[in-house]
Amino acid sequence: xxxxxxxxxxxxxxxxxxxxxxxxxxxxxxxxxxxxxxxxxxxxxxxxxxxxxxxxxxxxxxxxxxxxxxxxxxxxxxxxxxxxxxxxxxxxxxxxxxxxxxxxxxxxxxxxxxxxxxxxxxxxxxxxxxxxxxxxxxxxxxxxxxxxxxxxxxxxxxxxxxxxxxxxxxxxxxxxxxxxxxxxxxxxxxxxxxxxxxxxxxxxxxxxxxxxxxxxxxxxxxxxxxxxxxxxxxxxxxxxxxxxxxxxxxxxxxxxxxxxxxxxxxxxxxxxxxxxxxxxxxxxxxxxxxxxxxxxxxxxxxxxxxxxxxxxxxxxxxxxxxxxxxxxxxxxxxxxxxxxxxxxxxxxxxxxxxxxxxxxxxxxxxxxxxxxxxxxxxxxxxxxxxxxxxxxxxxxxxxxxxxxxxxxxxxxxxxxxxxxxxxxxxxxxxxxxxxxx
Ligand code: XLS
Ligand code: NI
Ligand code: NI
Numbered sequence: 001x002x003x004x005x006x007x008x009x010x011x012x013x014x015x016x017x018x019x020x021x022x023x024x025x026x027x028x029x030x031x032x033x034x035x036x037x038x039x040x041x042x043x044x045x046x047x048x049x050x051x052x053x054x055x056x057x058x059x060x061x062x063x064x065x066x067x068x069x070x071x072x073x074x075x076x077x078x079x080x081x082x083x084x085x086x087x088x089x090x091x092x093x094x095x096x097x098x099x100x101x102x103x104x105x106x107x108x109x110x111x112x113x114x115x116x117x118x119x120x121x122x123x124x125x126x127x128x129x130x131x132x133x134x135x136x137x138x139x140x141x142x143x144x145x146x147x148x149x150x151x152x153x154x155x156x157x158x159x160x161x162x163x164x165x166x167x168x169x170x171x172x173x174x175x176x177x178x179x180x181x182x183x184x185x186x187x188x189x190x191x192x193x194x195x196x197x198x199x200x201x202x203x204x205x206x207x208x209x210x211x212x213x214x215x216x217x218x219x220x221x222x223x224x225x226x227x228x229x230x231x232x233x234x235x236x237x238x239x240x241x242x243x244x245x246x247x248x249x250x251x252x253x254x255x256x257x258x259x260x261x262x263x264x265x266x267x268x269x270x271x272x273x274x275x276x277x278x279x280x281x282x283x284x285x286x287x288x289x290x291x292x293x294x295x296x297x298x299x300x301x302x303x304x305x306x307x308x309x310x311x312x313x314x315x316x317x318x319x320x321x322x323x324x325x326x327x328x329x330x331x332x333x334x335x336x337x338x339x340x341x342x343x344x345x346x347x348x349x350x351x352x353x354x355x356x357x358x359x360x361x362x363x364x365x366x367x368x369x370x371x372x373x374x375x376x377x378x379x380x381x382x383x384x385x386x387x388x389x390x391x392x393x394x395x396x397x398x399x400x401x402x403x404x405x406x407x408x409x410x411x412x413x414x415x416x417x418x419x420x421x422x423x424x425x426x427x428x429x430x431x432x433x434x435x436x437x
Contacts, residue, residue, distance in 0.1 A: 003067040003083040007351050009090050021351060026362035028092060032369050033324055041365060042333030043358055044095035044136040045088050046294075047102040049307065049339035050350055051080045063345040077104050077120050085127045091354050095134055097184075097335050099141035100171050106145070110163070114170050121174050128178065135180040136333045137228065137264075137292065140164070140171040143188025143236065153210035154190045154203035154241065161206060168214055176223040181331045182292055183218070184264050185211070186230035191237030204241060208255035215260050226331045228264040228291045231280070233273035235305055244273040245283040252289070262291025266337055267315065268298035268305050277315055281322035292332025293319070295357060309338040309357040313433060316364025317371075324365075324372050334361055367437030374436075376428060380421070 013022035028038035055063035068079040081103070088096055103124065104116040128134065142152035142164050150156055152164035175183050190207060192198040215227070229252070231242040242248045245263055252258040263284045270280040277297075284290035297310045310316055323329055336357050340349045371377060387393040392409050395401040 001082065003079075003086050004090060004347055004351070007090055007348060010092055010351065010355060021348075021355070023355060023359055023362070025359045025366065032365055033328075033372075035328070037362060037365065038094065040328055041358075041361060042095055042136065042329065043091075043093050043295075043361070044097050044333045044335035045084065045091070045093060045354070046335055046337045047080075047084065047096060047098035049337065050087065050354075051084050052102050053339045055342040055345055057342060060342075063342050064340075065345050065347060067347055073105060074116060074119060077116070078123060081120060081123050081127060085131060085133060087350065088133050089131060091351070091358070093354075094132060095136035095333050095335070097135070097137045097139075099139050100167065100174070101141040101144060110166055117170065117174065121177060125178060135175075135178045136335055137182035137184045137225070138171060138175050138178070138180045139184040139186060140167045141188070142167060148189050151189045151191070151203070151237075152187075153207045154187070154192075156199075156203075161210065165210065165213060168210075169217055172214065172218055172223055173221060175225055176218075176221050180225050181333075182226045182228050182264075183223070184228045184230055184292075185214075186232065186264075187240060187242050189237055190242070191234075191240035193238050204251065204255075207241060208251070208257065211255070211257055211261070215257075226291055227261045228332070229261050230264040230266060230269070230294065231273070232266065232269040232305070235272065244270070244275060245280045245287075245289075249283070249287045249289060258289070262289040262332070264292045264294055264332070264335075265290065266294030266296065267310060267319070268296050268307055268337075269294070271298045271300070272303075272305060276318070278318040278322050281319055281326075285322055285326045290322070290326045290329070290332075292329055293323070293334050294337035295334040295361060296336065296338040307337060307339050309336065309340070309353040311356050311360050313360055313364055313367075314429075316360045317367045317429070317433060317437075318364075320361065320365040320368035321371060321377075324368055363437070367432050370437045371429075371432050376432070377425070380425065384418070384420075 007021060011022055012027040013019055013024065015024045017024055026037060028036060030037050033040060053064065068076060068083055071079045084096060100117060104120040107113040107116055142148050147160055147163060153161055155161055172183065192200065229242055229248050231244050231248045232240050233243045234240055245265065248263055252261050265280045265284055267277040270277045281290060295310050296307045297312055297315060299306045299308065336354060338353065338357060340353045344353065388397050
């Protein structure tokens with residue numbers, strides 16, 4: 001059965017095209033930064049938003065009109081697999097991502113839940129074998145069910161820890177079976193609401209114990225995908241332990257996990273943490289842990305994770321700039337952890353939305369590539385730090401000076417600073433966005 005019968009395969013038609021169901025900037029075969037765009041960007045469809053989200057919000061019922069709405073139970077799960085592959089192929093994409101609970105319904109016992117998963121996983125495996133679609137990452141949903149009310153690996157209840165371990169064990173087996181290129185941990189309820197009832201130090205130790213066990217199990221079954229932690233500062237809990245890239249890195253170092261994990265950076269989580277998307281990418285990059293990206297955007301007028309499809313070219317350009325400096329995302333990709341607005345309820349909106357996100361990143365990529373090629377920012381930045389190339393600066397960097405010598409030097413020296421030229425640089429960036437990229 002065809003689920004999206006009114007939409008044909010989306011093709012690249014170029015920036016002049018007026019066809020809303022065509023790519024204007026995303027040309028999979030075009031070489032940018034020495035690689036085919038498709039191989040560099042590795043776009044991925046997020047199952048939970050595109051196949052599952054129904055438009056429910058705290059004030060109202062589902063709005064999404066979906067061709068699989070008439071099904072229920074395992075039949076619904078099967079229809080979604082068929083629809084997912086049709087959508088991914090019509091978009092001309094190669095990757096998708098899911099939570100265990102997205103793809104199959106929970107049973108009354110863990111064993112029944114796992115049987116449901118097996119049925120759907122084998123269907124997904126068949127579809128993957130007959131297409132060129134691959135799994136970017138999978139993860140376990142350890143936040144929706146009421147058992148996770150106080151957390152999963154950080155729950156005060158050891159039985160919940162054990163249940164979560166069982167769930168991740170199964171998810172790692174699925175990752176291995178489907179050749180998932182990464183495995184994500186987003187600590188949905190790994191955080192706390194009040195210190196009055198929380199042993200934070202102990203919860204963090206337990207989280208580390210959980211991750212170490214995951215590493216061991218992956219080794220045991222021969223799963224070689226990259227482990228990723230996805231930082232988020234709040235929502236659902238008030239204080240999430242993986243607040244942002246910097247706090248995730250500190251945790252990974254403290255608990256001896258830094259060699260086993262990278263980060264999955266989400267744009268909307270960055271802004272919720274009071275950072276820009278590019279800041280979070282930069283922090284990850286300089287610590288060598290930039291692994292993958294959840295591509296979306298928030299709304300500065302709304303204080304939650306709105307998960308909008310990314311359309312802000314300024315942001316996609318600066319993000320792609322960081323990704324280029326990182327030499328790409330390697331086993332990671334750009335996963336659209338994004339959903340259509342509640343009012344964009346038609347199935348065709350799923351295509352418009354993905355096209356908007358894909359084209360925004362493709363354009364941002366081209367602009368960032370040109371900026372990098374011309375070395376505009378690098379040259380400015382190199383000059384800005386040039387005082388460390390000679391004289392006292394070279395002594396500081398070379399380790400041949402100390403506080404006493406520096407104090408003596410400072411006594412004799414009048415300081416002359418130079419402008420940081422923010423406005424000039426922003427206007428150059430605009431010129432690249434509009435004309436040169
Ligand atoms: C929620 C997260 C979630 C993860 C996967 O805010 O972004 O969707 O990406 O569990
Ligand atoms: Ni996410
Ligand atoms: Ni999110």
